[in-house]
Amino acid sequence: MFEFCADPASLEGMQWTMCYLTTGTHMLFYASFGTVLLLLAITAPVALLFGFGGAMASRSGFLPLRWFGKIYTSMVRGIPDIIFFLFVPLALDQAFEWTRHQFLCDSDAPVRQGNDFIVCAAAKLPLSNSAAWVHDVYGIFLAIIAFSIVFGAFAANVLYGAMQAVPRAQLETAEAYGMSQRQVTRRILIPQMWTYALPGLSNLWMILLKATPLLFLLGVEDIVYWARELGSSKTSAFAYPHPDWRLYYFLGILVFYLLMTWLSERVLGRVTRRLSAGQATMAGERQRKAGVA
Amino acid sequence: MSCAETITNYALRSLGHGERLLPRSDFNLCQQFTLIGSGLIWNLYFAFFALLIGFFFANALALAKASENRWLRGAANGFIFVFRGSPLFIQFFIAYQALVLLPRGGIDIFGVNIATSWLTRAWAGALIVLTLNTAAYSAQIFYGALQSVPKGDLEAADAYGLSGWKKFRRVVWPTMMRLAWPSYTNEAIFLFHATTLVYFAGFPAFQQMGDSLYYASYFADRTFNPFVAYPIVAFYFILCTLALIGLFGIMNRRLNRHLPGATKRLKYRPQIIR
Secondary structure, eight states: OOGGGSOGGGOOHHHHHHHHHTSHHHHHHHHHHHHHHHHHHHHHHHHHHHHHHHHHHHTOSSHHHHHHHHHHHHHHHHSOHHHHHHHHHHHHHHHHHHHHHHHHOOOOSOSEETTEEOOOGGGOSSOTTSOHHHHHHHHHHHHHHHHHHHHHHHHHHHHHHHHHHSOHHHHHHHHHTTOOHHHIIIIIIHHHHHHHHHHHHHHHHHHHHHHGGGGGGGTOOOHHHHHHHHHSOBOTTSSSOBOOOHHHHHHHHHHHHHHHHHHHHHHHHHHHHHHHTTOSSHHHHHHHHHHHO | OOHHHHHHHHTTGGGTOSOSSOOOSSOOHHHHHHHHHHHHHHHHHHHHHHHHHHHHHHHHHHHHHTOSOHHHHHHHHHHHHHHHHSOHHHHHHHHHHHHHTSOTTOEEETTEEEOOGGGGSHHHHHHHHHHHHHHHHHHHHHHHHHHTSOHHHHHHHHHTTOOHHHHIIIIIHHHHHHHHHHHHHHHHHHHHHHGGGGGGTTOOOGGGOOOHHHHHHHHHHHHTOHHHHHHHHHHHHHHHHHHHHHHHHHHHHHHTTTSTTOOSOOOOOOOOOO
16 A cells, blocks of 8 residues: 555554555455345345335235235244344345256256255356455345345335334225225325334335445455454564454454444434424424424 | 254254254255254354343343432443444443453462353353443333322322332332333343344354354355345244243333233334333
8 A cells, every 4th residue: 555565574553554555455355345235235125125125015805915024024023133134145045046057958857866956057056267356246236135034024014013003094095085095005005104104114224224334244255254354363474464453353343333323323313303394293293392382 | 964964963953062063065954954043053152041030130220320319320320322223233342352361270269260161152141231332221221110100109108108129019019110112122122132242242153053143144145145044033033032022021011911901912113112
């Protein structure tokens, strides 16, 4: 990075620290914070979409669809999310490869042979001759799907509750005006449910934020991976030898998360206040009175 | 090997009893059910003791948070902020790294040697982290409940001449528990589920003595088949969660027994509050 970093062995003090913190691997470490933010940015809307689908399915008049919705929303109540994070990427990967195996390979050999899962080279995902970044992107893609499924189920719980909380009279009035079921849902139910859903969704955002280090378990090179990698003790064979500093790296990550949650709390607080303005709820009433006084 | 033999060999494997070597090939359902069930002992151990110790700690923290003393309030707020604001996963890593730094030979205080190596083992180190973590979350719940104790109850207590500890013990605390209980049930379930993180975050499974998810991922890695082992853990966890809800429901009925019509079943709606 800096010119004086050419010979690390001759550096001392401040210069050593500056050079140490700007090595190539440290740059990857800083970039991995971007990976976490990227995961959050993609997962949050996708999970909301899944949740919406789940909530609509559990309200559906079509029995099998309702069952599907109910099972989807209730599965996260009894089963720890970590199990899903370990299960979903592996299962999806095998499902993809199995499907490709049916179409792309002409062997009749079963995919499962004893304790092995064997597909032909053409069906491998990603292909063994693809670049390293394709493997990385595929890993992150599977992780995002796993996160979206789990948090979609949480969101479905919240949204289902919010839909139930919309006053029945509102929907009946709309029906009395001659609206069809679809119109009632689109014009009355969905616009009104957000106020009721917001507290739950805020909590969900906080949980999602605090679940991001689990990316490490999915084999993604995230901040935890780099903290372990960079912090572990380096012998003099390395350019910058140092003892075990993992504790300090983890403390750095801790500060990052504390900042993120603190920031989120403030932003969500502001959004809640904005949304309850003019609403016929307790919070809205309090704001109105405070404004008058 | 018959299933009965497997059970005698592996039922207590997670505690280090029975067969030393884990099955290496020809995995059958019986082995998977037995070993994963054996690992469940650790999940139950962590959940039980973390909730038990954390409960008392959370009460103290909630009272400190509501106290008049600025320093006490600040300390409680800081503690709750750090443990609620950061991922449990990172807390495990930090705790393990910090505990490893303790001198191996123990610490000498006034000539008495205090051993420290046991702290780096999961049964102690992870339990400490889980206890502090659940204490912070529960304290927030209890604090909220304490703030919503009805004014009339306190006035009634004053009218009866109750004050100080007696008032707290007989009126404030039971009401606080009653109000906090549904949310606390939710927290207990979250904590129970969080025990699966222990062996994936820093703490090594000494001599392959791990929890249920540790064994499940052992099988899934060996067989390349996630469709058997993971559903088995899921099955165990659903059963335990139902039992937990049942137990907390009994407690809820007891807390509400003086209120006519309020002794309904505790309906578990997962408020997403963690």
